[in-house]
Amino acid sequence: MSIGYVALVLHAHLPFVRHPESDYVLEEEWLYEAITETYVPLLQVFEGLKRDGIDFKMTMSMTPPLVSMLLDPLLQERYDEHLAQLEELTELEVERHAHNGHMKYLAEHYAKEFNGVRQTWEKYDRNLIKAFKQFLDSGNLEIITCGATHGYLPLMKMYPQAVWAQLQVACEHYEETFGRPPKGIWLPECAYYEGVERMVADAGLRYFLTDGHGILYARPRPRFGSYAPIFTESGVAAFGRDHESSQQVWSSEVGYPGSVEYREFYRDLGWDAEYEYIKPYIMPNGQRKNVGIKYHRITGKGLGLSDKQLYDPYWAKEKAAENAANFMYNRERQIENLYGMMHRPPLVVSPYDAELFGHWWYEGPWFIDYLFRKSWFDQDTFAMTHLADYLKAEPTQQVCRPSQSSWGYKGFHEYWLNDTNAWIYPHLHKAAERMIELGKREPADELEWRALNQAAREVLLAQSSDWAFIMRTGTMVPYAVRRTRSHLQRFNKLYEDLNIGKVDSGWLEKVETIDNIFPNINYRVYRPL
Structure with missing residues (x-):
């Protein structure tokens, strides 16, 4: 027991x-x-x-x-095309390495993996x-x-309606999706x-x-x-x-993912292959990118990518079993110790x-x-x-x-509020104030109803903590800045159009098509609590 x-x-x-x-x-x-x-x-x-x-x-x-x-049907279709490209590339890789023992083994490993992904994907009708x-x-x-758009709640607590919208819209969306609260x-x-x-x-x-x-x-x-x-x-x-079990997996120093047998994330065929060969499988503008086929293992700490040795899924799987046994053993000892005290x-x-x-x-x-x-x-x-x-x-x-x-x-709020991203918050707060104001309105017609609901979507999308996180990490920053600005600009246009009683129906339709999250949202979620 x-x-x-x-x-x-x-x-x-x-x-x-x-x-x-x-x-x-x-x-x-x-x-x-x-x-x-x-x-x-x-x-x-x-x-x-x-x-x-x-x-x-x-x-x-x-x-x-x-x-x-x-x-989303569009993203399902685009993923289908993405997976087809991966399958095509692995077929080429199997051919290319037909006479190179270990590389052939690795190429066939990926071919089998992507075929399994295809089978699962199609079994559930995408x-x-x-x-x-x-x-x-x-x-x-x-x-x-979670929050409707993963908004960072402590930094919007001065607007309780904004926090409530993150929670309530999420719960409603969950129930629509899974058929239960x-x-x-x-x-x-x-x-x-x-x-x-x-x-x-x-x-x-x-x-x-x-x-x-x-x-x-x-x-x-x-x-x-x-x-x-x-x-x-x-x-x-x-x-x-729990800190102890988290550290065993998360820690860059002692965590399991750093084991030398495991696959090296940062060395990818998209960068290793000859340019003309890989060109059909990278970005349309010709820039290289990760394609998801990685032939090397971590090998050792402090090594350059060029010094990485070839990966072997068999030994990596053995290591995963060893790490799982160690995790289980540590939880047994941890729980025995805690039970004795508690x-x-x-x-x-x-x-x-x-x-x-x-x-x-x-x-x-x-x-x-x-x-x-x-x-x-x-x-x-x-x-x-x-x-x-x-x-x-x-x-x-x-x-x-x-x-x-x-x-x-x-452990507190510094990562989402610092010199890299502090500039977004005055704009987010202003948008929240304006959305709360719009929440009290009664629409004059169907077009205004749609505009009010779209305004709510744009505020929620702008509030995503991911954009502040990316600005802090320093990766893909232009995209995060662009997304924050675009949602705020769309919201502000909707706010101004509603205030002058002249909603641009053609523009609204385009924005509804692009930012189509929460199709059943009700802007009144922003009304005073």
């Missing part, structure tokens, strides 16, 4: 990137890479576990932007939400929501501020996730630290991230970005597969659980007030 619980939580999120006005936009490939390397491999792991009678339990947030993109929902329906996967929410960037729990409760949510120090520095100090959730005064439970079943919450598994850490889905199998067959110290199931099993918890927190740099 188990004496504790482990909750594996994956946060599946991408910003809403969809450009029907262009034939090719590089940033759309964020989704395509995630489908190929993370979402389909995870589904294949789930299918294998179910097939083998393993009653796995996992929590996974799927954010509204990601869900909307996975359901609808991966349908695929994930079957595991929600079977009770294996607890799917939770969500039980929990991954607060965007795990960012908590005091008072947001009341809105979480009003939205009908039962629990939220925040970083560990949000629980550890709660008032009064929680008796069991982050190894049990706390109940807020609103009745909503707060779960905190005298009640501890909970270890291990949350990660979903894209770590497969995209950044190619072997991550193998790790998850081995972890569930080993935990099912090889130990009885802990049970893998959903967060919702844990609350059913352990309904009595301490009541505390969490501390402000996030899982960003230094």
Whole structure:
């Protein structure tokens, strides 16, 4: 009989990137890479576990932007073309390396992998939400929501209606998609501020996730630290991230993904191949890019990319099994130690970005597969659980007030508010003020109704924390700046047109086609609370 619980939580999120006005936009490939390397491999792991009678339990947030993109016919069609290109390139690679033993082995590995992705993609009629929902329906996967566009809630708390819109629109979208209300929410960037729990409760949510120090520095100090959730005064439970299990996977120094057997992310065929050969598979303007075929392994720390040795999936898979066994062993010892001190079943919450598994850490889905199998067959110290199931099993918890927190740099709000991105917030605040003002209006006709709803969409899209995050990281900054400005400019035009009573119907129709997220949104969500 188990004496504790482990909750594996994956946060599946991408910003809403969809450009029907262009034939090719590089940033759309964020989704395509995630489908190929993370979402389909995870589904294949789930299918294998179910097939083998393993009653796995996992929590996974799927954010509204990601869900909307996975359901979008245009992006489904474009992914289909992207995958076809990958399949074509791997066929060429198998031919090219027909007489080179190890390279042939690697090319055939990718050919088999992409063929498996194709089979899964077509089995679910290109609808991966349908695929994930079957595991929600079977009770294996607890799917939770997030902010409507992953808006950073502590930096909009001076406008409660804006926070409410992020929560309520997300919950409504979830129910439209999955046919039931969500039980929990991954607060965007795990960012908590005091008072947001009341809105979480009003939205009908039962629990939220925040970083560990949000629980550890709660008032009064929680008796069991982050190894049990706390109940807020609103009745909503707060779960905190476990530092020890997180470090084993996340840490760039000691984390599993740095093992020398694993695939090297930064060396890719798109840069290694001769230009004329790879040209049909890179950007239309002729610029090189990653194509997703990588033949080398990490090899060792401090080595240049040219010094990397060839990858071997067999030994990488063996290493993933070893790491999964080590993770399980450490959780057993951790839970035994905690149980001895707590005298009640501890909970270890291990949350990660979903894209770590497969995209950044190619072997991550193998790790998850081995972890569930080993935990099912090889130990009885802990049970893998959903967060919702844990609350059913352990309904009595301490009541505390969490501390402000996030899982960003230094644990608070600095990553999303600094000298690289501070310029966006006066504009976002002004847009929120204006949207709250528009929320009180009654439309004169159908055109104004559409304009008001589109205004709400543009504010939400501008508020995405991804744009501030990208500005801080220094990668793809022009795109993040362009997206922030374009949504604000579209919103301001709508605001001005509505105020003069003259909505540009042709322009509105174009914007509705481009920014088509939340088709059933009601702008009145911004009315005073």
